[in-house]
Amino acid sequence: MKVFIDDGSTNIKLIWLENDEKKVAIVPTSFKRGWVADIGNDDIVNFLIEGEKYSFDKLDIRNITTNNSEWQYSLINTVAIHHALLQTSIIPQEVDITVTLPLAEYYDEDNQINFDNIERKKKNLRKIVSNNKNFPMFSFKEISVKPESIPAGFDKLIDIPETQSMLIVDIGGTTLDIAQISGNMSGVVNLAGDSDIGVSIITREIKRILETANTCASNYIADQFIINRHNKEWLKKNTNDPSKINTVVSAINQNIKRLSDRVIESVSLFSGYSYVLVIGGGAPIISDALKDHTKIIPERFYMSETPQLDLVNGLYLMGRN
Numbered sequence: 001m002k003v004f005i006d007d008g009s010t011n012i013k014l015i016w017l018e019n020d021e022k023k024v025a026i027v028p029t030s031f032k033r034g035w036v037a038d039i040g041n042d043d044i045v046n047f048l049i050e051g052e053k054y055s056f057d058k059l060d061i062r063n064i065t066t067n068n069s070e071w072q073y074s075l076i077n078t079v080a081i082h083h084a085l086l087q088t089s090i091i092p093q094e095v096d097i098t099v100t101l102p103l104a105e106y107y108d109e110d111n112q113i114n115f116d117n118i119e120r121k122k123k124n125l126r127k128i129v130s131n132n133k134n135f136p137m138f139s140f141k142e143i144s145v146k147p148e149s150i151p152a153g154f155d156k157l158i159d160i161p162e163t164q165s166m167l168i169v170d171i172g173g174t175t176l177d178i179a180q181i182s183g184n185m186s187g188v189v190n191l192a193g194d195s196d197i198g199v200s201i202i203t204r205e206i207k208r209i210l211e212t213a214n215t216c217a218s219n220y221i222a223d224q225f226i227i228n229r230h231n232k233e234w235l236k237k238n239t240n241d242p243s244k245i246n247t248v249v250s251a252i253n254q255n256i257k258r259l260s261d262r263v264i265e266s267v268s269l270f271s272g273y274s275y276v277l278v279i280g281g282g283a284p285i286i287s288d289a290l291k292d293h294t295k296i297i298p299e300r301f302y303m304s305e306t307p308q309l310d311l312v313n314g315l316y317l318m319g320r321n
Protein backbone atom coordinates (compact mmCIF):
# COMPACT_ATOMS: atom_id res chain seq x y z
CA MET A 1 0.00 0.00 0.00
CA LYS A 2 1.20 3.49 -0.89
CA VAL A 3 0.66 6.64 1.15
CA PHE A 4 1.52 10.02 -0.36
CA ILE A 5 2.67 12.47 2.28
CA ASP A 6 3.44 16.17 2.05
CA ASP A 7 5.13 16.54 5.44
CA GLY A 8 5.04 20.28 5.83
CA SER A 9 6.45 21.92 8.93
CA THR A 10 3.02 22.95 10.23
CA ASN A 11 0.65 20.39 8.69
CA ILE A 12 1.05 16.89 7.31
CA LYS A 13 -1.11 16.23 4.24
CA LEU A 14 -1.82 12.61 3.30
CA ILE A 15 -3.53 10.85 0.41
CA TRP A 16 -4.15 7.11 0.12
CA LEU A 17 -6.54 4.80 -1.67
CA GLU A 18 -9.16 2.83 0.21
CA ASN A 19 -11.27 0.45 -1.88
CA ASP A 20 -10.29 2.53 -4.93
CA GLU A 21 -11.55 5.66 -3.25
CA LYS A 22 -9.13 8.56 -2.74
CA LYS A 23 -8.88 9.61 0.92
CA VAL A 24 -7.32 12.78 2.27
CA ALA A 25 -6.17 13.89 5.73
CA ILE A 26 -4.55 17.05 7.11
CA VAL A 27 -2.93 16.61 10.52
CA PRO A 28 -1.19 19.46 12.38
CA THR A 29 2.37 18.97 13.64
CA SER A 30 1.94 20.39 17.14
CA PHE A 31 4.28 18.50 19.45
CA LYS A 32 5.89 19.25 22.75
CA ARG A 33 8.62 17.55 24.71
CA GLY A 34 7.60 15.00 27.34
CA TRP A 35 4.46 12.95 27.71
CA VAL A 36 1.03 14.13 28.78
CA ALA A 37 -1.39 12.51 31.23
CA ASP A 38 -3.56 9.83 29.70
CA ILE A 39 -7.22 10.80 29.84
CA GLY A 40 -8.42 7.32 29.11
CA ASN A 41 -9.40 7.61 25.45
CA ASP A 42 -7.98 5.70 22.50
CA ASP A 43 -5.87 8.53 21.11
CA ILE A 44 -2.21 7.79 20.73
CA VAL A 45 -0.45 11.01 21.68
CA ASN A 46 2.67 9.95 23.62
CA PHE A 47 5.62 8.80 21.54
CA LEU A 48 9.16 7.60 22.15
CA ILE A 49 11.99 7.91 19.63
CA GLU A 50 15.69 7.31 20.36
CA GLY A 51 15.02 7.72 24.08
CA GLU A 52 13.26 11.10 23.58
CA LYS A 53 9.64 11.57 24.61
CA TYR A 54 7.22 13.73 22.59
CA SER A 55 3.49 14.28 22.80
CA PHE A 56 0.93 15.62 20.36
CA ASP A 57 -1.03 18.60 21.61
CA LYS A 58 -2.42 21.05 19.13
CA LEU A 59 -3.64 23.50 21.74
CA ASP A 60 -0.60 23.84 23.98
CA ILE A 61 1.25 27.13 23.59
CA ARG A 62 4.58 25.53 24.52
CA ASN A 63 4.73 23.57 21.28
CA ILE A 64 8.09 23.16 19.65
CA THR A 65 8.35 25.40 16.61
CA THR A 66 10.67 24.49 13.81
CA ASN A 67 11.35 26.18 10.53
CA ASN A 68 11.22 24.04 7.47
CA SER A 69 14.90 23.13 7.09
CA GLU A 70 15.52 22.03 10.72
CA TRP A 71 12.19 20.26 10.67
CA GLN A 72 13.06 18.03 7.72
CA TYR A 73 15.60 15.83 9.51
CA SER A 74 14.31 16.18 13.07
CA LEU A 75 13.03 13.45 15.39
CA ILE A 76 9.69 15.30 15.55
CA ASN A 77 9.32 15.00 11.77
CA THR A 78 9.49 11.21 12.04
CA VAL A 79 7.14 11.19 15.03
CA ALA A 80 4.72 13.55 13.25
CA ILE A 81 4.54 11.33 10.16
CA HIS A 82 3.81 8.27 12.33
CA HIS A 83 1.23 10.23 14.30
CA ALA A 84 -0.43 11.48 11.10
CA LEU A 85 -0.62 7.92 9.73
CA LEU A 86 -2.34 6.82 12.94
CA GLN A 87 -5.01 9.49 12.28
CA THR A 88 -5.95 7.86 8.97
CA SER A 89 -8.34 4.94 8.69
CA ILE A 90 -5.51 2.65 7.57
CA ILE A 91 -4.74 -0.25 9.91
CA PRO A 92 -1.10 0.02 11.03
CA GLN A 93 1.02 -2.06 8.68
CA GLU A 94 4.09 -1.86 6.46
CA VAL A 95 3.50 0.80 3.80
CA ASP A 96 5.41 2.51 0.98
CA ILE A 97 5.57 6.25 1.48
CA THR A 98 6.39 9.26 -0.64
CA VAL A 99 7.52 12.30 1.33
CA THR A 100 8.84 15.73 0.37
CA LEU A 101 11.86 18.00 0.83
CA PRO A 102 11.82 21.78 0.24
CA LEU A 103 13.49 22.86 -3.00
CA ALA A 104 16.44 24.35 -1.11
CA GLU A 105 17.09 20.93 0.46
CA TYR A 106 16.23 18.76 -2.54
CA TYR A 107 18.54 20.65 -4.91
CA ASP A 108 22.07 21.94 -4.27
CA GLU A 109 23.40 25.41 -5.19
CA ASP A 110 23.92 24.24 -8.78
CA ASN A 111 20.30 23.07 -9.02
CA GLN A 112 21.42 19.42 -9.00
CA ILE A 113 19.61 16.79 -6.92
CA ASN A 114 21.13 16.66 -3.44
CA PHE A 115 21.32 12.90 -2.85
CA ASP A 116 22.95 13.38 0.57
CA ASN A 117 19.92 15.26 1.86
CA ILE A 118 17.56 12.67 0.39
CA GLU A 119 19.47 9.89 2.17
CA ARG A 120 19.52 11.92 5.39
CA LYS A 121 15.76 12.27 5.29
CA LYS A 122 15.24 8.55 4.57
CA LYS A 123 17.59 7.56 7.39
CA ASN A 124 15.71 9.81 9.79
CA LEU A 125 12.42 8.18 8.84
CA ARG A 126 13.81 4.71 9.54
CA LYS A 127 14.20 5.50 13.25
CA ILE A 128 11.92 3.39 15.41
CA VAL A 129 8.97 5.17 16.98
CA SER A 130 6.89 3.58 19.74
CA ASN A 131 4.07 4.82 21.94
CA ASN A 132 3.12 4.54 25.61
CA LYS A 133 0.17 2.22 24.94
CA ASN A 134 2.11 -0.36 22.91
CA PHE A 135 -0.35 0.28 20.09
CA PRO A 136 0.92 -1.16 16.76
CA MET A 137 2.77 1.41 14.66
CA PHE A 138 3.31 1.70 10.90
CA SER A 139 6.61 0.71 9.32
CA PHE A 140 8.03 1.85 6.00
CA LYS A 141 9.11 -0.43 3.19
CA GLU A 142 10.00 1.87 0.35
CA ILE A 143 10.54 5.56 1.03
CA SER A 144 10.65 7.94 -1.93
CA VAL A 145 11.51 11.59 -1.57
CA LYS A 146 10.19 14.21 -3.99
CA PRO A 147 10.80 17.96 -4.23
CA GLU A 148 8.16 20.30 -2.85
CA SER A 149 6.02 22.45 -5.15
CA ILE A 150 7.03 20.95 -8.56
CA PRO A 151 4.69 17.90 -8.47
CA ALA A 152 1.76 20.27 -7.81
CA GLY A 153 2.11 21.58 -11.36
CA PHE A 154 2.30 18.14 -12.96
CA ASP A 155 -1.20 18.01 -14.49
CA LYS A 156 -0.90 21.55 -15.92
CA LEU A 157 2.69 21.33 -17.13
CA ILE A 158 1.95 18.37 -19.39
CA ASP A 159 -0.23 20.67 -21.52
CA ILE A 160 2.21 23.57 -21.67
CA PRO A 161 4.68 23.71 -24.61
CA GLU A 162 8.37 23.23 -23.76
CA THR A 163 9.15 26.75 -24.94
CA GLN A 164 7.01 28.24 -22.17
CA SER A 165 7.31 28.03 -18.43
CA MET A 166 5.22 28.10 -15.30
CA LEU A 167 6.02 29.73 -11.97
CA ILE A 168 4.92 27.62 -9.00
CA VAL A 169 4.72 29.63 -5.79
CA ASP A 170 4.24 27.56 -2.62
CA ILE A 171 3.49 29.59 0.48
CA GLY A 172 3.39 27.31 3.50
CA GLY A 173 3.46 27.71 7.24
CA THR A 174 7.13 28.60 7.47
CA THR A 175 8.58 28.57 3.96
CA LEU A 176 8.21 30.15 0.55
CA ASP A 177 9.31 27.90 -2.32
CA ILE A 178 9.35 29.19 -5.89
CA ALA A 179 10.09 27.05 -8.93
CA GLN A 180 10.04 28.05 -12.59
CA ILE A 181 9.49 24.90 -14.61
CA SER A 182 9.38 24.62 -18.40
CA GLY A 183 6.43 23.05 -20.16
CA ASN A 184 6.03 19.28 -20.31
CA MET A 185 8.21 19.18 -17.17
CA SER A 186 11.19 19.38 -19.52
CA GLY A 187 13.43 21.28 -17.09
CA VAL A 188 13.92 23.48 -14.08
CA VAL A 189 14.54 27.07 -15.23
CA ASN A 190 15.12 28.62 -11.83
CA LEU A 191 14.50 27.94 -8.14
CA ALA A 192 14.36 29.92 -4.95
CA GLY A 193 13.50 28.99 -1.38
CA ASP A 194 13.23 31.19 1.66
CA SER A 195 12.65 29.50 5.00
CA ASP A 196 11.82 32.81 6.71
CA ILE A 197 8.76 33.64 4.65
CA GLY A 198 5.57 31.81 5.57
CA VAL A 199 2.18 32.28 7.18
CA SER A 200 4.04 32.10 10.53
CA ILE A 201 5.06 35.74 9.92
CA ILE A 202 1.40 36.47 10.62
CA THR A 203 0.76 33.81 13.29
CA ARG A 204 3.70 34.99 15.43
CA GLU A 205 2.30 38.50 15.50
CA ILE A 206 -1.26 37.33 16.20
CA LYS A 207 -0.09 35.26 19.17
CA ARG A 208 1.60 38.35 20.58
CA ILE A 209 -1.51 40.51 20.14
CA LEU A 210 -3.88 37.85 21.47
CA GLU A 211 -1.88 37.79 24.65
CA THR A 212 -2.78 41.46 25.14
CA ALA A 213 -6.43 40.39 24.74
CA ASN A 214 -5.94 37.84 27.56
CA THR A 215 -6.15 34.99 25.07
CA CYS A 216 -3.32 32.47 25.10
CA ALA A 217 -2.82 31.07 21.64
CA SER A 218 -0.97 28.11 20.18
CA ASN A 219 0.11 28.16 16.52
CA TYR A 220 -3.00 26.17 15.74
CA ILE A 221 -5.29 28.72 17.38
CA ALA A 222 -3.49 31.64 15.73
CA ASP A 223 -4.00 29.87 12.38
CA GLN A 224 -7.72 29.63 13.09
CA PHE A 225 -7.81 33.41 13.65
CA ILE A 226 -6.33 33.99 10.18
CA ILE A 227 -8.75 31.59 8.52
CA ASN A 228 -11.76 33.06 10.37
CA ARG A 229 -10.71 36.70 10.18
CA HIS A 230 -13.91 37.66 8.29
CA ASN A 231 -16.21 35.69 10.64
CA LYS A 232 -17.34 38.14 13.35
CA GLU A 233 -19.23 35.53 15.39
CA TRP A 234 -16.25 33.23 15.48
CA LEU A 235 -13.92 36.05 16.53
CA LYS A 236 -16.26 37.09 19.34
CA LYS A 237 -16.52 33.56 20.64
CA ASN A 238 -12.77 32.96 20.61
CA THR A 239 -11.38 36.19 22.07
CA ASN A 240 -11.43 36.65 25.83
CA ASP A 241 -11.45 40.45 25.56
CA PRO A 242 -13.89 41.34 22.72
CA SER A 243 -12.84 45.00 22.77
CA LYS A 244 -9.54 43.85 21.24
CA ILE A 245 -11.09 42.16 18.18
CA ASN A 246 -10.55 45.17 15.92
CA THR A 247 -6.90 45.34 16.98
CA VAL A 248 -6.48 41.65 16.20
CA VAL A 249 -8.14 41.92 12.78
CA SER A 250 -6.20 44.99 11.76
CA ALA A 251 -2.96 43.26 12.83
CA ILE A 252 -3.88 40.28 10.67
CA ASN A 253 -4.51 42.57 7.69
CA GLN A 254 -1.30 44.54 8.19
CA ASN A 255 0.68 41.32 8.41
CA ILE A 256 -1.00 39.88 5.32
CA LYS A 257 0.28 42.97 3.50
CA ARG A 258 3.75 42.42 5.00
CA LEU A 259 3.77 38.78 3.93
CA SER A 260 2.51 39.63 0.42
CA ASP A 261 5.26 42.25 0.02
CA ARG A 262 7.93 39.70 0.95
CA VAL A 263 6.52 37.14 -1.47
CA ILE A 264 6.46 39.72 -4.29
CA GLU A 265 10.04 40.69 -3.51
CA SER A 266 11.13 37.06 -4.04
CA VAL A 267 8.95 36.58 -7.12
CA SER A 268 10.50 39.73 -8.68
CA LEU A 269 13.72 37.78 -9.19
CA PHE A 270 11.97 35.56 -11.75
CA SER A 271 11.07 36.50 -15.32
CA GLY A 272 9.97 34.98 -18.60
CA TYR A 273 7.16 32.75 -17.29
CA SER A 274 3.71 32.77 -18.86
CA TYR A 275 1.76 30.71 -16.29
CA VAL A 276 1.51 31.04 -12.52
CA LEU A 277 0.31 28.44 -10.02
CA VAL A 278 0.00 29.40 -6.37
CA ILE A 279 -0.23 26.62 -3.78
CA GLY A 280 0.15 25.99 -0.04
CA GLY A 281 -2.07 26.96 2.87
CA GLY A 282 -1.10 30.62 2.54
CA ALA A 283 -2.14 30.84 -1.14
CA PRO A 284 -5.56 32.45 -0.56
CA ILE A 285 -4.02 35.26 1.47
CA ILE A 286 -1.37 36.33 -1.01
CA SER A 287 -2.94 35.40 -4.36
CA ASP A 288 -4.43 38.84 -5.11
CA ALA A 289 -1.11 40.58 -4.55
CA LEU A 290 0.62 37.95 -6.69
CA LYS A 291 -1.93 38.35 -9.48
CA ASP A 292 -1.43 42.14 -9.50
CA HIS A 293 2.32 41.81 -9.56
CA THR A 294 2.71 39.11 -12.22
CA LYS A 295 0.01 40.57 -14.51
CA ILE A 296 -0.61 37.08 -15.89
CA ILE A 297 -3.94 36.77 -17.73
CA PRO A 298 -6.62 35.17 -15.50
CA GLU A 299 -6.81 31.99 -17.65
CA ARG A 300 -3.13 31.32 -16.91
CA PHE A 301 -3.17 32.14 -13.22
CA TYR A 302 -4.11 29.05 -11.22
CA MET A 303 -5.22 28.62 -7.65
CA SER A 304 -7.26 25.53 -6.75
CA GLU A 305 -10.11 25.32 -4.25
CA THR A 306 -7.77 23.45 -1.89
CA PRO A 307 -4.29 24.91 -2.43
CA GLN A 308 -2.97 23.33 0.77
CA LEU A 309 -3.53 19.90 -0.81
CA ASP A 310 -2.12 20.65 -4.28
CA LEU A 311 1.34 19.24 -3.57
CA VAL A 312 0.11 15.96 -2.10
CA ASN A 313 -2.41 15.70 -4.94
CA GLY A 314 0.46 16.11 -7.41
CA LEU A 315 2.47 13.39 -5.61
CA TYR A 316 -0.54 11.14 -5.90
CA LEU A 317 -1.11 11.86 -9.61
CA MET A 318 2.56 11.21 -10.42
CA GLY A 319 2.98 8.08 -8.33
CA ARG A 320 -0.33 6.26 -8.13
CA ASN A 321 0.47 3.48 -10.65
Ligand SMILES: Nc1ncnc2c1ncn2[C@@H]1O[C@H](COP(=O)(O)OP(=O)(O)OP(=O)(O)O)[C@@H](O)[C@H]1O
Pocket residue numbers: 007008009010011012068171172173174175176198199200203222223224226227279280281282284285308
Ligand atom coordinates in the same frame (compact mmCIF):
# COMPACT_ATOMS: atom_id res chain seq x y z
N1 LIG B 1 -7.96 29.14 4.10
C1 LIG B 1 -6.86 29.61 4.62
N2 LIG B 1 -6.65 30.94 4.70
C2 LIG B 1 -5.52 31.42 5.22
N3 LIG B 1 -4.50 30.68 5.68
C3 LIG B 1 -4.66 29.37 5.65
C4 LIG B 1 -5.82 28.75 5.11
N4 LIG B 1 -5.67 27.41 5.21
C5 LIG B 1 -4.47 27.21 5.78
N5 LIG B 1 -3.86 28.38 6.05
C6 LIG B 1 -2.52 28.58 6.65
O1 LIG B 1 -1.57 27.85 5.93
C7 LIG B 1 -0.54 27.37 6.77
C8 LIG B 1 -0.27 25.93 6.49
O2 LIG B 1 -0.06 25.74 5.12
P1 LIG B 1 0.69 24.46 4.57
O3 LIG B 1 0.01 23.22 5.07
O4 LIG B 1 0.84 24.63 3.13
O5 LIG B 1 2.09 24.64 5.32
P2 LIG B 1 3.24 23.56 5.53
O6 LIG B 1 3.36 22.74 4.32
O7 LIG B 1 3.00 22.85 6.82
O8 LIG B 1 4.47 24.52 5.73
P3 LIG B 1 5.88 24.55 4.96
O9 LIG B 1 5.62 24.21 3.54
O10 LIG B 1 6.35 25.95 5.16
O11 LIG B 1 6.73 23.56 5.68
C9 LIG B 1 -1.02 27.54 8.19
O12 LIG B 1 -0.20 28.53 8.80
C10 LIG B 1 -2.46 28.05 8.04
O13 LIG B 1 -2.72 29.12 8.87
Ligand SMILES: [Mg+2]
Pocket residue numbers: 007008009148172173280
Ligand atom coordinates in the same frame (compact mmCIF):
# COMPACT_ATOMS: atom_id res chain seq x y z
MG1 LIG C 1 4.46 22.87 2.56
